Amino acid sequence: MTGGSAVESVGTASVPGTEWWRSAVIYQIYPRSFADANGDGTGDLAGITARLDHVARLGADAVWLSPFYPSPQRDGGYDVADYRDVDPQFGTLEDADDLIRRAHGLGLRLIVDLVPNHCSSEHVDFQAALAAAPGSVERAKFHFRDGRGEGGDLPPNDWTSMFEGPAWTRVVEADGSPGQWYLHLFDSSQPDWNWDDASVRADFERTLRFWLDRGVDGFRVDVCDAIIKAPGLPDWPHRTKGVVEPIDGVMPPMWDQEGIHEVFRSWRSVLDEYDGERILCAEAWLAPERAARIVRPGEMHQAFNFRFLEQVWDARDLRRTIDESLAANDAVGAPTTWVLSNHDVMRHASRYGYDGPVELESGVGIDDPQPDRMLGLRRARAATALMLALPGSAYLYQGEELGLPEVTDLPDSSRQDPVWERSGRAIRGRDGCRVPLPWSSDGPSFGFGGSVTTWLPQPTYFAEFSVAAQEEDASSTLALYRRLLVVRRERALGSGRVEWLESDEGVLDLRRGSVRVIANASDRSVRLPAGSVLVASGPLAEGVLPSDTTVWMAEED
Structure with a gap:
């Protein structure tokens, strides 16, 4: 593989201009697990502020914060009790303001979560609905329905929850009698809002303005395709x-109904009133051609490419997804937003340690088949190098820059994901990717905070993955991420086209402007073309690209 005849060129993905979000690298912080300033074992906003220089040094353009709002934490904060405040365990509104200022001072934009499909059952509006009568304006804000069957004993329809079990729960009315049912696509403590109700739409607009006025740069919108x-x-x-x-x-x-687009257009009009290009990023588990409809002009700016996240480490599958994604988004003039890990799925450093697909959200326990940790990390580094070479935006999940594996030996007694109990303890869930980060190789909680214990226990092997352990190691995963982001910025890899070159079976060979990118997903080594190496995901032999390795090269004239 020394030549490289062009066989196809696809994907513009980004156009010149000031639209920072088209090529941005955005770093996700899960607040409970990033850094703990007050020593209670749970991360907080002050901890994030103190450690934010790590993200700036990494080379990211922005930060996305998962929810930090008041919540009973039945679903890791995605059960919001108040959209316009900060949960005391995370700090105060003043702490949020300090974090926004610190981010902007470091040249980082800050994006927060919007959770519009459902709220907590402790939200004041839902409590009012429970106290009100059937047919009331209070219940109209949610999906309350009479049951089916004799006495209304059966749910209104056959929908199931994403967290297992039925999607309906029956309430007890004020007089003590069995009453109506309410819809919850997730846990029973997360009733779905009824977006056909004008008061719901108006209240969420107030939430948008509340945070925009405080200086946030946009919103990642949770389960946005389910609101209608x-x-x-x-x-x-x-x-x-x-x-x-x-x-x-x-x-x-319950997914991707046409009415969602009217809501997105209304939100976009609100954001467009503000300066600084505030953005909306959609979490929608849709195929590329459906997700692209969300990022049409006047709607959202970005939509996560979950089809790419779901791919196994296979050259043919990856190329097909890359082509389909770029084509779908190019058709509407939007960038593709690449992602490999987040707080809901098995970390890619572990899932690539299996042969074949895995259940992304099901979790792994000590008695389950274990991933090959070394193989998984090698492939994860290669996959990240491929992703960051592609045109468009990219999201990174905290800890992936350290090569953190999924914690597959988490004690079952520590699990907090609601799917664990709702599935009858058959599905372990997402806790394994949410374990607090290691900052140092020793000390209480590996530098996460002053407490010896953390809200999810850290395994002892986290010491070898800590920031401190990798700082001075030029071959570390942290050093790789930093180098990738430097070269990505210097070579403007977030914009432009993908030019595919002829390649061996199992190899992806593409030209990105002045950079040639070769990802070897085969089980054999392949010869490298002439040129100087800019960055490689793993060690290179003389003139040879090993299996499960990606290289970026500056081609010789």
Whole structure:
């Protein structure tokens, strides 16, 4: 593989201009697990502020914070009790203001989570709905329905929860009698808002303005494709896990309904009133052509590419997804937003340690088949190097720059993901990717905070993955990420086209402007073309690219 004839060129993904979000690298922080300033074993906003220089030094353009709002934490903060305040365990609104100022002082934009599909059952509006009568304006803010069958003893339809079990829970009315049912696509403590109600829309607009006025640079929008349900809430006897696609030509009635776009356009009009290019990023587990509809002009700016995240380490599958994603987004003039890990899925340093696909959100326990940690990290580094060479934006999940594996030996007694109990303790869930970060190789909680214990226990082997352990190691995963982001910026890899070159089976060979990118996903080494190495995901032999390695090269004239 020394030549490299061009066979195809696809994807503009980004256009010149001031639209920072088209090529940005955005770093996700899960507040409970990033850094703990007050020593209670749980991360907080002050801890994030104190450690934010790590993200700036990494080379990211922005930070996305998972929820830090008041919450009973039944679903890691995605059960929001108050959208316009800070949970005391994370700090205060003043701490949030300090964090925003610190981020901007470091040249980082700051994005926060918006959770519009559901709230906590402790939200004041839901408590009012429980106290009100059927047919009331209070209940109209949610999906309350009479049950089916004799006495209304059966749920209003057959929908199931994403966290297992039914998607409906029956309430007890004020007089003590069995009453109506309410819809929750997730845990029973997370009732779904009814976006057909004008007061719900108005209140979320107030939430947008509240945070925009405080200086945030945008919102990552949780489960945004579920906010509008099909009229009548018709039965749907299928489960929808992973990327949502039509079945027999019909989209599931709880996902990707046409009415979502009107809401997105209204939000975009609010953001456009503010300076500094505030953005919306969609979390929507949709196929590329469906996700692209969300980022049409006047709607959201970005939508996560979960089809790319789901791919196994296979050259043919990866190329197909890259091509389909770029084509779908190019058709609407939007960038593709690449991602490999987040707080909901098995870390890619572990899932690539398996042969074949894995259940991304199901978790792994000590008695389950274990990933090959060395293989997984080698492939994860190669996959990240491929991703960061592609045009568009990219999101990184805290700890992946350290090569952190999924914690697969977490004690079951420590698990907090609601799917663990709702599944009858059959599905362990997402806790394994949420364990607090190691900053030092020793000391209480490896530098996470002053407490010896943390809200999820850290394994002893986290010491070898700590920031301190990797700082002075030029071959470390942290050093690799820093180098990738420097070269990505210097060579403007976030914009431009992908030019595919002829390659061996199992190898991706592409030209990105002045950079040639070769990802070897085969089980053999391949010869390298002439040129100087800019960065490689792993050690290179003389003139040879080993298996499970990606290299960026400056080609010789």
